[in-house]
């Protein structure tokens with residue numbers, strides 16, 4: 001089965017998918033779309049992803065969009081190793097952790113939001129960093145509490161889950177923007193554990209990095 005991931009090395013949403021693919025031991029081909037030059041908005045790419053966002057995963061079920069849906073698809077199609085706990089309560093916690101990143105941190109710090117803040121609202125780089133840092137800190141404070149409660153090495157339990165696939169890319173974003181991570185030791189430790197488990201998924205290991 002051929003799986004082709006359309007992404008960009010620094011895209012944290014694409015990084016989520018690379019992590020899940022790596023954890024499941026799945027090979028994939030990569031197609032890079034340079035977000036800095038707006039390649040994601042080209043007509044032929046919008047035919048795959050009408051929003052003009054990365055990632056897209058092309059496979060036997062057609063082009064799949066929205067990284068949370070792609071991760072759920074991978075989990076259903078390739079259940080071994082599982083990235084969700086077996087019990088319904090645990091699944092709800094893992095999905096909540098993932099949603100905390102995917103719904104409440106990442107979208108308001110996305111490139112198109114930052115571009116609007118810069119271009120239409122007159123925000124300078126100091127204001128942009130304050131904006132990003134604020135939303136990451138608020139979300140990470142809550143995540144830290146959840147990881148202390150549920151984690152045993154990883155964010156939930158002692159094996160990686162879909163929660164970790166969301167958290168590590170968000171930590172990568174936080175590092176890019178020099179957000180202070182010292183208040184979140186459990187979160188950082190869980191992210192480091194995943195980073196070391198699947199180094200091949202890291203942004204700087206991608207062919208288009210630079």
Ligand SMILES: N[C@@H](CCC(=O)N[C@@H](CS)C(=O)NCC(=O)O)C(=O)O
Nearest residue numbers: 011012013053054055066067111112
């Ligand atoms: N909810 C979407 C978000 C995708 C997304 O925001 N991708 C970013 C990169 S991380 C992007 O393509 N940004 C381009 C832009 O904002 O123009 C998903 O999880 O797939």
